[in-house]
Amino acid sequence: MAELWPGLGGPNISYISSPPSETWRRTWPRSVVILGSTGSIGRSALDVIERHAGRFEVAGLSCAGNVERLAEQAVRFRPPCLAVLKAEAARKLRELLPPGYAPRILEGSAGYAELASLPEAGTVLSAQSGGAGLAGTLAAALAGKVICLANKESLVLAGDLVREICRRTRAVILPVDSEHNAIFQCLAGRGQEAEHLLLTASGGPFFGQGREALASVTAGQAIRHPIWRMGTKISIDSATLMNKGLEIAEAFHLYGVPPSRIRVLVHPQSVVHSLVEFEDGALLAQMGAPDMRAALANCLLWPLNKPSGAPGLDLVRTGQLTFHEADPEAFPALDLARRALSGRGGLSVVMNAANEAAVELFLRGAVGFLDIPRLIGAVMEAHAAAHPDAVGKSLTPALAAADMCELKNEVSVLELRIMRLDRHSRDAVCRLAEGDGGK
Numbered sequence: 001m002a003e004l005w006p007g008l009g010g011p012n013i014s015y016i017s018s019p020p021s022e023t024w025r026r027t028w029p030r031s032v033v034i035l036g037s038t039g040s041i042g043r044s045a046l047d048v049i050e051r052h053a054g055r056f057e058v059a060g061l062s063c064a065g066n067v068e069r070l071a072e073q074a075v076r077f078r079p080p081c082l083a084v085l086k087a088e089a090a091r092k093l094r095e096l097l098p099p100g101y102a103p104r105i106l107e108g109s110a111g112y113a114e115l116a117s118l119p120e121a122g123t124v125l126s127a128q129s130g131g132a133g134l135a136g137t138l139a140a141a142l143a144g145k146v147i148c149l150a151n152k153e154s155l156v157l158a159g160d161l162v163r164e165i166c167r168r169t170r171a172v173i174l175p176v177d178s179e180h181n182a183i184f185q186c187l188a189g190r191g192q193e194a195e196h197l198l199l200t201a202s203g204g205p206f207f208g209q210g211r212e213a214l215a216s217v218t219a220g221q222a223i224r225h226p227i228w229r230m231g232t233k234i235s236i237d238s239a240t241l242m243n244k245g246l247e248i249a250e251a252f253h254l255y256g257v258p259p260s261r262i263r264v265l266v267h268p269q270s271v272v273h274s275l276v277e278f279e280d281g282a283l284l285a286q287m288g289a290p291d292m293r294a295a296l297a298n299c300l301l302w303p304l305n306k307p308s309g310a311p312g313l314d315l316v317r318t319g320q321l322t323f324h325e326a327d328p329e330a331f332p333a334l335d336l337a338r339r340a341l342s343g344r345g346g347l348s349v350v351m352n353a354a355n356e357a358a359v360e361l362f363l364r365g366a367v368g369f370l371d372i373p374r375l376i377g378a379v380m381e382a383h384a385a386a387h388p389d390a391v392g393k394s395l396t397p398a399l400a401a402a403d404m405c406e407l408k409n410e411v412s413v414l415e416l417r418i419m420r421l422d423r424h425s426r427d428a429v430c431r432l433a434e435g436d437g438g439k
């Protein structure tokens with residue numbers, strides 16, 4: 001099965017992890033933990049799991065506060081362990097569960113980390129939204145799990161660290177994000193001949209609009225993605241193109257290629273999920289209906305190819321496929337993301353946190369759409385000016401720990417450093433927005 005894996009440590013592609021063990025591949029049913037099961041990705045994953053009931057056991061599910069939905073899922077899949085964000089949510093969840101079913105209920109970041117490292121689960125789907133997903137991804141990586149990674153922010157915040165932990169613990173990353181999953185499939189057996197990775201972007205709901213028109217768009221309009229049905233935060237990221245910016249960082253860390261070899265193509269039909277350009281000039285594309293169940297099934301069932309629930313793609317009905325350059329003036333987030341990546345660890349954390357804070361302010365109507373990249377850029381500038389020596393260096397240098405216990409301690413120190421910078425950058429965005437007097 002190594003032939004289905006992108007190259008490891010090669011000159012053109014150096015994939016983030018080795019393939020899963022023979023034992024994992026041959027053991028059915030697979031025992032799965034889903035971090036963020038109540039979200040868009042989590043629900044699609046449970047749909048895939050239900051279609052292949054004999055192949056999976058659900059060991060754990062989690063949400064932040066949507067305990068009604070979590071209770072419904074728990075009753076259906078009966079995992080022995082659940083996790084929520086706060087004690088109050090845990091109390092409500094307990095009340096919603098039927099007599100005779102009393103799973104362990106874990107709480108907070110430590111609870112998600114414990115869920116991600118349950119000994120009985122070999123597979124963890126990391127699908128919480130935003131930087132909050134980092135704790136679960138790190139815990140799963142430390143525990144040597146096969147991680148189906150939807151939470152791209154984990155790699156934006158700590159890609160170097162995740163890569164290093166995978167090397168130490170033999171944890172495996174299977175990319176769920178449709179673009180990265182497409183590239184993963186295109187690279188099977190041909191990794192070292194790859195020249196460029198071409199990430200497609202739908203362009204979001206405002207594709208083709210200039211800065212002037214964007215100044216007055218509302219959160220309601222920004223959330224309405226023309227093609228994909230996704231969670232709120234990623235929908236706004238799609239509208240600003242920050243989602244594609246985060247995905248450049250995700251591709252950089254997953255495939256070990258420099259940003260100059262990662263290109264973005266706006267493709268509004270969203271049926272070409274991404275492409276790889278090879279040395280001989282050939283382009284390999286992975287295509288399909290825009291439905292995340294396809295990528296989820298590819299990861300959860302890897303290396304099997306089975307029905308996912310995603311409809312087939314009728315190319316005649318799809319009609320014309322078009323590709324465009326992104327407009328950097330209307331959508332500056334892409335350039336910000338490239339700048340953050342060249343500034344390495346610290347600047348990526350600042351950018352990601354600033355983006356999350358600015359998106360929250362936009363959703364509350366406190367700032368306008370164009371303020372999102374403006375605030376991110378301002379906070380990144382301030383950080384780079386205040387820490388000129390840190391630019392270009394990783395925030396998480398190579399790990400020195402000799403054994404597992406030291407490794408866990410070292411990772412938690414680095415995680416704390418990331419979370420402190422994250423908090424600081426969010427506060428900076430709020431201060432800046434308040435100083436502006438809002439919109």
Ligand SMILES: NC(=O)c1ccc[n+]([C@@H]2O[C@H](COP(=O)([O-])OP(=O)(O)OC[C@H]3O[C@@H](n4cnc5c(N)ncnc54)[C@H](OP(=O)(O)O)[C@@H]3O)[C@@H](O)[C@H]2O)c1
Binds near residue numbers: 036176230233
């Ligand atoms: N949706 C897509 O098509 C898609 C595609 C590719 C990649 N992704 C990535 O997958 C991840 C999830 O996206 P999504 O669209 O599924 O998001 P979503 O619909 O907003 O769901 C997020 C999930 O995370 C939980 N959550 C939210 N805040 C949390 C916190 N502070 N701590 C712990 N859990 C928290 C939510 O619980 P509650 O329900 O209780 O709030 C929910 O279960 C994101 O990183 C996104 O970029 C999504």
